[in-house]
Amino acid sequence: MKDNAAPRLAAHDIGVVRGGRRIVERANLTLNAGELTILAGPNGAGKTTLARALAGLLDAEGTITFDGTPLSALAPRARARALAYLPQGHQFHWPMSVEHIVALGREPHADPFADPTSADRAAIAEAMAATTIEDLAERTVTTLSGGERARVALARALATQADVLIADEPIASLDERHQLVIMELLQSVARRGAAVLAIIHDLALATRFADRVVLMHQGKIIANDTPALALTPERIATIFGVSVHRVETPDGPLLIPSRAL
C-alpha cells in the first residue's frame, strides 16, 4: 500500500438488497489515488453489484463520497466526469468506428451544441495511444477481435480522464498476452494518479499487479490488504475452495491454483 495516498472514493457501510436477497452487506472500502485495487471473490460473491454501487449506478444503503462529496449529491454528468465505469462484456451495439466509440468517453464533458474542444481531441488521442489502438481508429468496432474490443472499451473509459476508474472483469475471455496488456495498462493508469478498481478472477494476476486486494465472499468484504496479506492460502482455500502454490518469481510472488478442494 502506498503511504500518503489520497482517498478518492470512500464507501461506508454499503448494502444492497435485490429481489429480497441481500447481495452486499456493510461493505467499507476506500479507493486511493495512485493505487490499483483488485476486487476478487468467487462467482456470486457480489463483486459486480458492489462495483455498480460504487459507480453510483444503483441504489444502495450507506454512503459513498468522492473527494468528500456524497456521490448522490453530484449531478449525473458531474459524477460521470469524476468516475468512469467499464462494464463487463465490452458491448458495442452499433457498428460505429473505433474513434467514434472512444469519443463517447468525452460525453460528460461535452457541450451538446458545440464541436469537440482541443481538450476533447487531446484526451481521445491520449486514450487511443495508451491502449495502442491508433491504427484501429477507422475500423468498425463490431468487426474487432476480443483483445481489440477490450482495448477500445478501456480507451473509451480512459478518454473521460476521470479520477476514479472502475472496471468490471476487463480481462475476461482474453488470451494471456492481452490479459497482461490490459493489466499493465490499468497499473499505469493508477501510476499516473487515478484510483483504479478492477474485478479480476485470476489470482496470479491479482498478486502480480494489485497494490491492494479486496476479497469478497457471500456479500461481505473479508479482506482488504496487500496481495500477500489478503491472499493467504488458508483464506483462498476457505472462500474459493482451491489449494494454491505460492511461487517466487523475478516479477514477485505468484499464486498458482492446483486443486479443487
Added chain:
Amino acid sequence: MLALLVVSLMTGPAQFSPQTVARALVSDQGVASIIVRDIRLPRTLLAALIGATFGIAGAALQGLMRNPLAEPSLFGAPQAAAAAAAGIMAFGFAGALSIWVPLGGIAGALLSVGMLVAIAGRRASLTVTLLAGLALASFAGAAIALILNLAPNPYIALEIAFWLLGSLRDRSMEHVWLAAPFMLTSWAVLAATARDFRALTLGEDAAASLGVDVERTRVLVVIGVALGVGAAVSVAGAISFVGLVAPHLVRRFYGFDPTRILLPSALTGAALLIASDIAVRLVPGAIEIKIGVVTALIGVPFFLAMIFHERHVLEDSTS
C-alpha cells in the same frame, strides 16, 4: 422533399402543372383551388407529418433498443392505437373528428409501447422484445376483432375495417389540426432524447456511467412514440413499416450513429409516405389501394430482406 410535396399537390384524377398548383394555393382559382387546398393539401401535409413521425419514432425506438429491427408496428403500437381509437368510434363515444379519438389512440399506443419497454427490461434482449411485441400486437389484433364483432351495425364495422387499412384519402385540414400538435410534441420529446442513444450503444450501465439518465430516456421515448403513433393512427389508420425502412435507408448515407440519424429518418419517412401516397393515386382503377396496404406490401419484404441479411448477427444475439 419539396419536389415531392409539389408533385403530390399536382397528382390526382385532375393533373395540374406546378404553376397551377402554386397559383391555386395562394389565390382563388375556382375548382383548382378547391382541389389543391381542400383535398390534396391536407392529404399531402398528413403524409409528410405522419411519415416524419413514423421515421423519427422508428429511429428513436431503435436507438433505445439498440436494434435496427425495432419498429413501432412490430410491437403492436399502431394496432393498439387503432384498437383504442376504433373502440371509441364504434361505440359512438365520439365522432371521427373528436379530440377523444387521437387521445384514445395515444393511450392505446402508450399502453402497448410502455408494456413492451417494461417487459424488454434493462437488457432489451432481442428475443424477449420481439416475443413481447408479437404478443402485444396479437392482443391488439384480438381487441380490434372484438370491436368489429361487437360493432353496433355492419356499416360502422365496414367503416372501421377500411380505416384500419390506413388511408389518407378524404382527409381535411381538420384532421391535420387534430393530429399535428401531438405529432409535433412527439418530435420534440424524441429529439430531446437523441443524444442519449449514442452512449447507449455501450449498453445501459456504461451509458448511465457517462451521465445519461437511462430511466428518463426510456420514459421519454415511450411517451414520444406513443404521442406520435397514436395521433398518426387516429387520423390515418394503421400505416406500418415506415419506421423500419426510413432509418435503414438513412444509415447508408449517415452511418450508424444512432443520434445523427433521427432527423434524416424523419425527412426520409416523410418523403417515403408522400411518395407512397402519390403512387396509390397514380395506380389506375376505380378502387384506390389503401396506403397502409402499400407500406406493408413494401415494408414486409424489406423486413424479411433485413432479417436475411443480418441473420448471422441475429443468431449470435438471441440470448
